[in-house]
Amino acid sequence: DKNDPNINLSKTSFSDLRPLNILVQSHMSHRSCLCVYHESINLLLKALSKQIQCPDLNTLQTFSLALVCDEEDEKLIDQKKEIKWYQWILNEGLAKKQEFNGTIQQCLADLQEKIKPFLWHVFIKRQQASYFEQMKSSTNDETVCLQVDFSEDFRMDIQDAIQGSYYSKKSVSLFTSHVWCSSQGFSFVYVLDNCTHDKYCISTILDQLFDEIKKKFKNLQNLHVFSDGAAQQFKQRFLFRNLCRLADLFQIELSWHYFATSHGKGVVDGLGATVKRLVYSAILAGQHCNSAADFVVIAKSKTNAIEISEIKQHFIDDSMAKMEPIFKSVKPIPETKKNSFN
The missing domain is CATH 3.30.420.10 (Ribonuclease H-like superfamily/Ribonuclease H)
Structure with missing residues (x-):
């Protein structure tokens, strides 16, 4: 814990103990040309996963399989808590990543609004990709x-x-x-x-x-x-x-x-x-x-x-x-x- 003043850790030990899923910044790839449908949902999930303890919010894959969390978990959510999230918007024809501030409830409403077009997009993507592989074979x-x-x-x-x-x-x-x-x-x-x-x-x-x-x-x-x-x-x-x-x-x-x-x-x-x-x-x-x-x-x-x-x-x-x-x-x-x- 970085807040514990009693821990004394050398840089070598810190490097050796680094989990494999935590990448060194210089080794991280630059991801670009992403799909706006997938990334819009992903940005909302990133914000919500910090507030809602639900494994289905961890990744796009798990979210696609289960679009709602358990009702018991939802009752524990403070939907009026203020959070921030990001979304890609078009401003005068140019794409811009904009920060939004609001309650968890507002973020969930934004997510709910995007679910239907997202699922349709995923369906089209999978059907066309499947047809492409079928044609090649x-x-x-x-x-x-x-x-x-x-x-x-x-x-x-x-x-x-x-x-x-x-x-x-x-x-x-x-x-x-x-x-x-x-x-x-x-x-x-x-x-x-x-x-x-x-x-x-x-x-x-x-x-x-x-x-x-x-x-x-x-x-x-x-x-x-x-x-x-x-x-x-x-x-x-x-x-x-x-x-x-x-x-x-x-x-x-x-x-x-x-x-x-x-x-x-x-x-x-x-x-x-x-x-x-x-x-x-x-x-x-x-x-x-x-x-x-x-x-x-x-x-x-x-x-x-x-x-x-x-x-x-x-x-x-x-x-x-x-x-x-x-x-x-x-x-x-x-x-x-x-x-x-x-």
Whole structure:
């Protein structure tokens, strides 16, 4: 007990006696890109678990299995006691972690309000994840499973750069994808100087990606694509219309599936991280990377396990000229963002 003045403990003994579940701060990982539904519940549970002696409040897993504590325990709770808790809120379009102060009863009311959408979100997440695993395990020469995503843009650095260059660094965009077919797997990364991630970039990339897949699988008949639900990139009417064109162009049955919000992470995230780490290591060793073309040359020299290609701007311009008349005729689809497609 830190309040006991009679205890004299050396730093070595303190370190040796440290429980394994108590991590040294320097060894703790930085957790980011968490699901807002799960983290909102988790933050409420953290505050309540300090006041309510109920094992079901210790973790999200136990809370999901048992949403209420025993009635006898609830009678012992001083619901008027003042506590503080945190929640993620949107403020002018920006996510912010805000502190709230109130009674245990108010915190419980906040938790109760979030339970229904949380359980629906968990259901959707598990159903879509289960379907994804089912599709991967049922692939063959005729049916292929594909996951796609945009990696975070790579900011091109320079070794021994002067101070004035910090704000003039350029970025490249990375589109990552992985194909499952029986026991085989193929990874693709497309690199662009264009960082807009707009519908014309995506159309250009999908044309080239589907062409590569068709070359590898001559008997391809069904292609199941999985991605996150980013509205700017994938979950929008222009992609829906483009899928019809791509299905006709490549003579395949084409379906697109969306993971639950904030649960689209997978092998594609590892592809982006791997390629960027290889290029960044080369930059630290003195190599110059000033464009998507440079990025591709360096990345290809470091790995053969990933097929890496550049998408030049003139291909995107050609796609814009071809697709703009088609996209102009596409009508809005109500509640696209709200619905879960599987």
